[in-house]
Structure formats: structure tokens, C-alpha cells
Amino acid sequence: MKALIMSDSHGWSEQVIEVVKRHEKEVDVVFHCGDSELEQQSTALKNIIVVKGNCDFGSDFSEEREETVQGVKFYIAHGHHYNVKMSLDLITYRGEEKQADIVCFGHTHIATSFQKNGTVYINPGSLRLPIRPKTQTYCICGVEDETITVRFYTREGEEVTELKTQYEK
Structure with a gap:
């Protein structure tokens, strides 16, 4: 199972389409973790599971989503309601509460991954608008x-090899 995960595209549609087209044949699902600043009916978001970020002002998107893909349980939120810019404690508590295998979030504009109590x-x-690294990023998560x-x-579409991580499920 592979998931393409992106966030904080802030009004870009052509670039979102470009990223999805690049990987559409190799992934099973696409998540956008908020601040797309696009309407739900935007062609750029077709077949993408999207949550609402703090810069998404319509009521089109859910604040959070739970999706199970090929037996892998995902919890998706933007992260602003969990104060992720200050601490990751609240988002980790929510991930545990939802019994998620993988939690996807955005808001900080910082590309990272970590594992806590068995959840990635x-x-x-x-x-x-990246903060760290200064490179515009998205990721692909594979579970095998x-x-x-x-x-x-x-x-x-070039891999940022220094950010690659592997975790035991």
C-alpha cells in the first residue's frame, strides 16, 4: 500500500495536479492535509481526500478524516487544532485515541516523520511555502x-534522501 501525502499548497492547483499525475499509477490513495485554499469541486482535488486547514475558509472539507486503506488506518488533520507549532503532544494523543497506524498532518510547513507508541x-x-527544509516537499508513505x-x-519529483525513514509497524 502506498499513500501520496501533501499539505499547504496555498492556492496552487496546477502544481497539485502535476504531483498527483506523476505518482497516480504507483499510489493507492492521495491525502491533502489542509490549506489547499481550493474549493472541494476544484479539478485539482479530484480523487484526493482533503481536510480543512486554517486558511481554508469554506465549509467544504471535514476538520479531520479517518481512512483505512488496505488494512492501514490513517488519521488526517491539518494540525492547527492540535497546536502542532508549539508541541506534538496533542496530535500524538489524538493519533493514539483514534488507534491510527499513521497520522498525517500539516500546518507547520516542516517536513518530518517520527514514530511514537507504534504510530507513525x-x-x-x-x-x-516550506520552512524546513527550504525545499517544497510532499511525501509517499509505503507499507509493506x-x-x-x-x-x-x-x-x-526528486527524492530528498536525507529525510527518508523506515519504521517497524
Whole structure:
């Protein structure tokens, strides 16, 4: 199972379409962790599971989503309601509460992943306005057997190898 995860594209549609087209044949699901600043009916968001970020002002999107893909339980939120810019404690509590295998969130514009109490947490960074690294990023999370692999890519599709991580499920 593979999931393409992006966040914080802030109004970009062509770039979102470009990233999805690049990987559409290799992934099973696409998540956008909020601040798309697009309407739900936007062609850029077709077939993408999207949550509402703090810069998404319509009521089109859910604040959070739970999705199970090929037996892997995902919890997706933007992260602003969990104060992720100050601490990751609240988002980790929520992930445990939801009994998620993988938690996807955005908001900080910082590409990272980590594991806590058996749950993997992924922030794909920002597709448009990155903070760290300074490169525009998204990621692909793959689950095979008991291994979860998280690979980050630049908007142009080049792997950011220093961010690659593997976790035991």
C-alpha cells in the first residue's frame, strides 16, 4: 500500500495536479492535509481526500478524516487544532485515541516523520511555502509487510534522501 501525502499548497492547483499525475499509477490513495485554499469541486482535488486547514475558509472539507486503506488506518488533520507549532503532544494523543497506524498532518510547513507508541506521524512539509527544509516537499508513505517507509520528494519529483525513514509497524 502506498499513500501520496501533501499539505499547504496555498492556492496552487496546477502544481497539485502535476504531483498527483506523476505518482497516480504507483499510489493507492492521495491525502491533502489542509490549506489547499481550493474549493472541494476544484479539478485539482479530484480523487484526493482533503481536510480543512486554517486558511481554508469554506465549509467544504471535514476538520479531520479517518481512512483505512488496505488494512492501514490513517488519521488526517491539518494540525492547527492540535497546536502542532508549539508541541506534538496533542496530535500524538489524538493519533493514539483514534488507534491510527499513521497520522498525517500539516500546518507547520516542516517536513518530518517520527514514530511514537507504534504510530507513525508524517508532516509532508509544504508544497508551496516550506520552512524546513527550504525545499517544497510532499511525501509517499509505503507499507509493506511490517515496514513503513516514508520518502520525501521535492515538488519537481526528486527524492530528498536525507529525510527518508523506515519504521517497524
